[in-house]
Amino acid sequence: MEYALDFGWLNGAIGMIASGAAMTIFLIAVTTVAGVILSIFGAAAKRSRYPILRKAIAAYVEVIRNTPFLVQLFFIFFGLPRFGIRLDPVIAAMLAMTLNMTAYTTEIVGAGLDAVPKGQREAAAALGLPAWLVFIKIVLPQALKVIFPALTSQIIIMMLESSVVSQIAVRELTYEADMLQARTFRAFETYFVVTIVYLGMSIGLRRLLFATGRRAIAGGMA
DSSP, rough: OOOOOOOTTGGTTTHHHHHHHHHHHHHHHHHHHHHHHHHHHHHHHSSSOHHHHHHHHHHHHHHHSSSSSHHHIIIIIIIIIGGGGOOOHHHHHHHHHHHHHHHHHHHHHHHHHHSHHHHHHHHHHHHOHHHHEEEEEIIIHHHHHHHHHHHHHHHHHHHHGGGGGGGGGSSSHHHHHHHHHHHHHOOOHHHHHHHHHHHHHHHHHHHHHHHHHHHHHHHOOO
């Protein structure tokens, strides 16, 4: 039997798709800000003089990077209530995404920190600049410039992986797509449209990050 494409349902579904896309953007925005900030602290801590701190960060990174994101999400949402910690699905999703992203971006930021020549730090220290100012004004901007393409790719990957949080009923784009195809029985058309939306969001986010990153790095090195 020949299959006939039908997109007639799309006019009535634009609101659901837009709402799901907005939730996806919200999740990745919160995750990106929190994850990048935490990863900077994590990368610095992993290179600190304190062995316990270095080992703790290394263990955290290894655990997160070697376990599935879905398992981490289920552990937070379904496991923590056993200890009396019950989180709203959106909060649980943001926490799981932030913890996952921080582990990966800690290694990325760390690679950038290692790429900054030690001579520049020593020269700044010789001028009497405090260590925190050297890190913020000299080391970090150069490190971010080196790792920005990899950091951008990781943010895009995390946005795409956010579809997993539909499993705990977070009404992001994939959740809304599941509801639409269950209502219309047009799975091919539904997921085709959602694929185009994800593609557009990925391209738009990449361009936004590169534009924002250039300005931020230029300002940090000024």
